[in-house]
Amino acid sequence: MLKVGITGGIGVGKTIVTRMFAILSVPVYDADTRAKWVMHHNQALRQELEQAYGPDTFTSEGELNRPYLASVVFNDPQRLEQLNALVHPHVRDDFEAWVMAQKNAPYVLKEAALMYESEAWKQMDEIIAVYAPMEVRLKRLLQRDTHRTEADIRSIIAKQLSEEEKMRRAEHIIYNDDARLLIPQVLKLHKQFLGRKPKV
Known part of the structure; x- marks a missing residue:
C-alpha cells in the first residue's frame, strides 16, 4: 500500500x-491527534513520561496534564527534544498498526x-x-x-x-x-x- x-x-x-x-x-492518519491518544493509553509511554517529567505529568484522574507538560518543554529545546524522542517511536508503531487495518x-x-x-x-x-x-x-x-x-x-x-x-x-x-x-x-x-x- x-x-x-x-x-x-x-x-x-x-x-x-x-x-x-x-x-x-x-x-487519513492525524499524527497529532493519535500522539495525544498514545500518550494517554500506552502504559509504557506513560511510565516513560512520568519518569522524565515527574508525577504532575498526569492529573489525579489519570489524564495527561497538557498545560503542565507544555510549560516544562515549550521554552526548553532539550526537554522538547526529549519529549519528541519518547513519543515519536510509539506513534510510528501506532501508524504501522493502523496501516495494516486499511x-x-x-x-x-x-x-x-x-x-x-x-x-x-x-x-x-x-x-x-x-x-x-x-x-x-x-x-x-x-x-x-x-x-x-x-x-x-x-x-x-x-x-x-x-x-x-x-x-x-x-x-x-x-x-x-x-x-x-x-x-x-x-x-x-x-x-x-x-x-x-x-x-x-
Whole structure:
C-alpha cells in the first residue's frame, strides 16, 4: 500500500487539504491527534513520561496534564527534544498498526506537522508539503487563535522547520495561498497516487 505523508507549518492549511482527501475516501492518519491518544493509553509511554517529567505529568484522574507538560518543554529545546524522542517511536508503531487495518485502500495519508523532525518521512513513499506565504498564515492564525498575538505565532513558526526546507524535500507541493484553487491540486495528486506503487 502506498503511504503518503502530508506536512507543513502552522497556518498553512493542512487540515482542509486532508479533509479533501478524506472526502475522496482516502484513509487519513492525524499524527497529532493519535500522539495525544498514545500518550494517554500506552502504559509504557506513560511510565516513560512520568519518569522524565515527574508525577504532575498526569492529573489525579489519570489524564495527561497538557498545560503542565507544555510549560516544562515549550521554552526548553532539550526537554522538547526529549519529549519528541519518547513519543515519536510509539506513534510510528501506532501508524504501522493502523496501516495494516486499511487493507482495501489504494493508498493512505499521514498528516504530521513534524514529518521531518520526527523522521516519520522514512515511513512514507511520497511527501506532500502544503505551502502558504507568511502573511496569509499570520492572517489565518490571528483569526483562528484569538488568544495568541502575532509575536506568539511568529515564535511558534520560528521553532518549526522552514517552509523552504519542507518544499525542497517533498515530492509534491500544494499551494494554499488564497490565489490558487485547492480542489484541482488535490484531484490531480489523487489521480497520480491511485496509479502508484509503494517503494520496495
